[in-house]
Amino acid sequence: MNARIEKIQLRLEETFRPISCQIEDDSAKHAGHAGAASGGGHFSVKIVSKQFETLNRLTRHRLVYDAVGDMMHTEIHALAIIALAPSEIPT
Numbered sequence: 001m002n003a004r005i006e007k008i009q010l011r012l013e014e015t016f017r018p019i020s021c022q023i024e025d026d027s028a029k030h031a032g033h034a035g036a037a038s039g040g041g042h043f044s045v046k047i048v049s050k051q052f053e054t055l056n057r058l059t060r061h062r063l064v065y066d067a068v069g070d071m072m073h074t075e076i077h078a079l080a081i082i083a084l085a086p087s088e089i090p091t
Helices: 003-016 057-067
Strands: 020-025 041-048 076-084
Touching: 003 020, 003 041, 003 057, 057 076
Parallel strands: 041 076
Antiparallel strands: 020 041
């Protein structure tokens, strides 16, 4: 796991105490993209947390962005988010 993923993971775990949290570095798929030139990475996050249970998708995304806010536009150029409540996971 690379240092940025570890940092994102730590922030999300501290903030949301997730049931699951998967982070992928998609930067290689965006090589040559203008954002890649600045050194910021492209990441995908799938997080499941009880804290999302009563929140709409926009609020969930804002909370995730808040958790990594100081990393945005420096270490993170783009962040694709799937944020789910446990009740939304098929059994």
